[in-house]
Amino acid sequence: MFTGLSAFPLTPMNETGVDETAFAGLVERLVSANVDSIGSLGSTGNYAYLTRAERARIAELFVQIAGDIPVIVGIGALRTRDVLALAEDAQTAGASGILLPPMSYQKLSDEEVFRLYETVSHSLSVPLCVYDNPGTTHFEFSVELHGRIAQLPKVSSIKIPPVPPDPEAAAKRIEQLRKVIPADVRLGISGDALAATGLNAGCEAWYSVIGGLFPEAAMAITRAAQAGRKTEATRLCERLKPLWTLYKQHGSLRVVATAAELRERVARPCLPEPLLPLQDADRRELTACLDELELF
Template structure:
């Protein structure tokens, strides 16, 4: 399942509660679009702002509405004790895979991060995706650490940050990592502006925040790349440049939340304080971009 477009939907919430009906609506859009997989409780899923009971409830809700689409559940937490509890719950609830970022307050060492993955994979019965997201965790994986972790049982994929915009450099980066990990471990690109380049460079999957809301255009890019039509994949991605520019400026979470609010899919506010979706002129700019790109429905 760790191939193709993996869509990471928003978890709509405010200071009072998670908006479960809106969460289900977002999931249903992805099921109808037939994305290759869905990942709930990733960074776009606001997992770091949720309690353990809320996270378990959302995992169960997502799995109840998967409708045959493979479902991955984020299990990152500050303490290994909590990660293990979330992993056990996700497996028992029927998750097809789990996603793990090395969440921390104190800066972690390579040995501490390896120990985390070693402890979790020891009791897993489903594949694990290593979530390499230095923008949120502030931990930078070396290729050597990726190689160590990839040897652990049940490690099924590595989500790498966005690759270089230079196609040869992107391919060299993917090939360098590929040479260090077992052949059954897939490589997935993140950073939506880099999705087409990453897939064309040889990544197996695209782990996408934008795909969690606008699956159609990203599926088209993914299918073009999978068919070997690199030029078409890049053309379709370049068409979305106004959206990529907004993500670069404001961060994907704020843009996705504002877009979902503008589309009437979630109530406003849809993020937990102190986070805020786009407002004012930035919000109006986003509205115009969505209209120009035909993403307003």
């Protein structure tokens, strides 16, 4: 399950609730593309803006629509009590795996994060993926802490932040982690701009934002890397550089949400307030970028 392309689609919503029709359409596209797994309620899925009931409903819909494709459900929350309740909901919905970020308001210590994963891992009946995303959680895992957590039961993957852009430095980063984690714990790259670099350096999976909206483009990069065609994977990823530049300027969530609106996959607005999609000139720039890259 924690290999290949794991596509993380948007959860389209407005202030009255989740647009289940648009949501179903996004997931159905991923099923048609035959992605390797689907990531539900990650950062692109706006998990932090949803109630427990809404999240339980979304997890249920994901599993229903995905069919035979494994669904990994995010269970991040501020309190361990709430994380455990979300884990129960996800497993009841039929999730194949769980994705857990160390979400916080007060900055967490290494020991607090370890105890979070220790508590949750012992409560699970399905595999767990550690979500290392300092851009949203503002917590930075040390290599040592990854090593400790990776020994816990049910821990099967680590979703790592972007690797260094230099291929040799990226390979060294992966090697550092490999030395401290069990051989059966898989590494997955996040950060779309460096997906090919991470895959070429030895990551088994790509946890992908762009894959949730344009799965064909992401699949091409993933399959090239899996087949050992490193130059081709890099070329396909670098071809999308104009989009990665917009990610850097505005954040991947806003860019992908706006792209979903522009391609009429979702109604406008599709983000929870106070978040806004791109406006005016930025919106026109994204339209031109999508057209140039032939992303439809």
